[in-house]
């Protein structure tokens with residue numbers, strides 16, 4: 001049975017444990033091993049990372065370096081084997097499955113490469129969905145404001161098939177933001193888009209970080225996308241191999257610097 005968030009469980013829990021001035025997400029010595037038959041693959045090998053509030057972090061690394069596992073463990077979709085993970089101050093490893101679902105619905109937003117919109121629902125119905133799942137009645141004005149924020153006020157009644165890829169991703173971003181989550185995890189959000197639509201989506205993510213202090217963690221293979229971030233974290237074999245920060249002058253990390261550092265790491269490993 002799907003119990004709604006309205007039972008007040010998380011409100012009580014986070015009053016006791018949340019640290020509103022601390023990072024939106026923190027990982028301390030997080031480990032995760034996947035098992036496939038007799039094979040064991042160490043996907044996360046003692047990851048320690050903070051994702052400060054109001055920042056955009058890009059997570060990069062070669063295929064198999066642990067990016068998706070990191071996102072899934074941080075979001076409580078997958079269970080880490082060891083270490084500590086806090087989302088908005090909540091110790092996610094201490095939660096049971098139901099509690100973990102409630103945390104995700106209320107504090108975490110997701111954006112996927114393939115948009116994951118419900119094809120039978122209009123844009124406004126897709127945006128309202130997380131509120132409905134949380135047992136809340138979506139206020140039409142709030143849903144309209146969320147669509148306006150992503151530049152789609154005039155597409156509210158359109159279904160996903162009637163929208164371009166970039167527009168679909170912007171609906172997905174409005175949906176991710178509607179619950180005002182502590183963090184949005186975006187897994188290759190521009191992976192299915194052309195370069196113009198990618199730029200629009202990245203500017204939008206940058207804007208929600210700058211204008212409303214949203215925290216965004218984005219996995220990407222694309223140095224041009226990562227250049228929009230405040231910080232680029234490079235993973236190798238489940239470890240943090242390097243971090244590159246936006247300059248003090250506010251300029252993003254140049255895509256060429258990111259690409260060169262990636263190439264250097266790949267050669268080294």
Ligand SMILES: Nc1ncnc2c1ncn2[C@@H]1O[C@H](COP(=O)(O)OP(=O)(O)OP(=O)(O)O)[C@@H](O)[C@H]1O
Pocket residue numbers: 034035036041042043061062063064065066067068069070
């Ligand atoms: N469910 C699973 N069962 C077994 N091994 C897995 C599973 N999920 C991931 N792995 C392995 O764990 C390692 C890390 O995988 P992960 O998907 O996190 O990497 P990634 O950096 O996101 O890769 P990609 O860029 O290709 O998506 C890889 O070696 C992968 O094969």
